[in-house]
Amino acid sequence: MHLLDSVSVLAFILSAVEANSGYAPEKVSCPSDASFVREANALSSQESEWLDKRHTQTQPALKEFLTRAGISDFDIEDFFDDASSNITIGLAFSGGGYRAMLNGAGQLSALDSNTRNANELGLGGICQSSTYLVGSSGGNWLTGSIALNDWIGIEDLVYHDEGDGVWDLNNSIFDEGGWNVIETISRFTSIAKELAAKKDAGFETSITDLWGRLLSYQFFGSDNDASTALTFSSIKETDAFQNALVPFPISVADGRVPGSEIINLNSTLFEFNPFELGSWDYSLKAFTDLKYVGTPVNNGRPTSDYCIKGYDNAGFVLGSSSSLFNELLLDLKDNSATAILYELIEDFLTFTDNENVDVAIWNNNPFYNTSYGDSETVLKSNSLYLVDGGEDGEVIPFAPLLQSERELDIIFGFDSTADSEYLLPNGDSLVATYERQFLNLTDSNAFPYVPDTNTFLEKGLTSRPTFFGCNGSNLTELSRIPPLIVYVPNIPYTYLSNTSTFKMQYSNSEKYAMVQNGFEISSRKNLTLDSDWQKCIGCAVIQRELERTGQSQPNECKECFDRYCWDGSLTTNS
Incomplete structure (x- = not known):
């Protein structure tokens, strides 16, 4: 081993391992008449109240974007005066490790009017017009980094005056010190x-705790021990969120019992938002107050004279959504520089085998013995077991936005998956979401018709943005008219952005190039591939409201839809 022998390392760490209260959940007094679980038959009152405030922000921003888009024969003021409801836009970023995070950063920056040149050369203003922001796995590293760093801008995340920014990816997340072994040792210590403190507090610690803490150092910096006490529910305390100046962030994960396997699309889909954790699926059909997750409960009511606070650690939430990467941690056992560190940490981990390595343990189960769902494996277990949000095949997290x-x-579905032989998207995630709606797993979860993956590839639907569900009148056989989908796949325009999902190091030049290519994807190469791209996006945004109010589609929008909408045809070998 470099610089220090293993005996010295072990002695150094053992002397430092004491309870660290920052990461461990703590006991607090329960709210009066505490009842934390509700049926998932409506939005929470908190989300509904927040939405009212958010729409006062998004509608003026959308007017500004549509004005800049310049759709002919379209009166913006009349359109909004006659609107039957507010236009609600969602942004969904797929998993795919750092590839998805960096591509997504560039794609989102092109939608943000605060980004240089986004208004002139991209889709600046769409972010300000959006109500929801959803991420899964690597896409959630992007959305979580933004929301949990007090809504930091993309340019500050990435560039920070051309320095490393918040995202310093020069060294692997597993070997932050690089040649400096002492720095790596200090981090693992x-x-x-932190794991010892959580275990001493009476909670199981899985390998996802280790993964989540590594992510925290990567995304929240080293100050205050990488924001060791930062929680996902604390997002609701930020001024930007309270004033609804930003979209509503959602993180996704799948449910799974240890020892079992995800059975295609049947697993329970969970969402984390600043107010709640839960699922719309019939298997659970309930939400709980995220702030008090970890409290011993029966049917949502505390069974002790105390409640738990701080269990929803920010890194642990991001880790639960991306637990697929836990498997890489097992490789530490074979690395002479980190094996002794892993062996020490292993004492605090519940699962270290390959079969269950992706499981995140959430105990106590906040839904224990509730009466709304029909899955005993979820409702009768003492712990909640979550895994990576893309393990069921729905790598683009559409589900929360389809309710x-x-x-x-x-x-807008941003796809940075690597399902084709060239590590590029092939449409699999859309096919999975389309098929899940017919399994009768949740209420009114409609998704437009999409083709099979052969058609995606052979018709070039992954080599440019494509609209799905353009004409609501063609979707009446579904459970309801679904949202229009703007599918934006990863395309290597100015950089080979089809990097491996498990590439864990990016130099600054690689990082900048990935983000810049993401901007090119969203902007259609700075509008050079289509000077009407802003106009066509404006047409897609207003389409459902035009249909609701019976207004005719502007001629320019018809031309855009001819260009970007899937025409319903399939390849002959589909």
């Missing part, structure tokens, strides 16, 4: 202290 209660008009 801090994490070992009828949220009334989405349009969803």
Whole structure:
């Protein structure tokens, strides 16, 4: 081993491993008449109240974007005066490790009017017009980094005056010190202290705790032990969120019992938002107050004279959504520089085998013995077991945005998956989401018709943005008219952005190039591939409201739809 022998390392760490209260959940007094679980038959009152404030922000921003888009024969003021409801836009970013995070950063920056040149050369203003922001796995590293760093801008995340920014990816997340072994040792020592504290507080610690803490150092910096006490529910305390100046962030994960396997699309889909954790699926059909997750409960009511606070650690939430990467941690056992560190931390981990390595343990189960769902494996277990949000095949996290209660008009789905032989998208995630709606797993979860993956590839639907569900009148056989989908796949325009999902190091030049290519994807190469791209996006955004109010589609929008809408045809070998 470099610089220090293993005996010295072990002695150094053992002397430092003491309870660290920052990461461990703590006991607090329960709210009066505490009852934390509700049926998932409507939005929470908190989300509904927040939406009212958000729409006062999004509608003026959308007017500004549509004005800049310049659709002919379209009166913006009349359109909004006659609107039957607010237009609701969602942004969904797929998993795919750092590839998805960096591509997504560039794609989102092209939608943000605060980004240089986004208004002139991209889709600046769409972000300000959006109501929801959803991420899964690597896409959730993007959305979580933004929301949990007090809504930091993309340019500050990435560039920070051309320095490393918040995202310093020069060294692997597993070997932050690089040649400096002592720095790596120090980091693992801090994490070992944190895991020990959580275990001493009476909670199981899985390998996802280790993964989540590593992510925290990557995304929240080293100050205050990488924001060791930062929680996902604390997002609702930020001024930007309270004033609804930003979209509503959602993180996704799948449910799974240890030892079992995800059975295609049947697993329970969970969402984390600043207010709640839960699922719309019939298997659970309930939400709980995220702030008090970890409290021993029966049917949502505390069974002790105390409640738990701080269990929803920010890194642990991001880790639960991306637990697929836990498997890489097992490789530490074979690395002479980190094996002794892993062996020490392993003392605090419940699962270290390959079969269950992706499981995140959430105990106590906040839904224990509730009466709304029909899955005993979820409702009768003492712990909640979550895994990576893309393990069921729905790597683009559309699901939270398809619920009828949220009334989405349009969803932008950013796809940085690597399902084709060239590590590029092939449409699999859309096919999975389309098929899940017919399994009768949840209420009114409609998704437009999409083709099979052969058609995606052979018709070039992954080599440019494509609209799905353009004409609502063609979707009446579905459970309801779904949102229009703007599908934006990863395309290597100015950089080979089809990097491996498990590439864990990016130099600054690689990082900048990935983000810049993402901007080119969203902007259609700075509008050079289509000077009407802003106009066509404006047409897609207003389409559902035009249909609701019976207004005719502007001629320019018809031309855009001819260009970007899937025409319903399939390849002959489909």
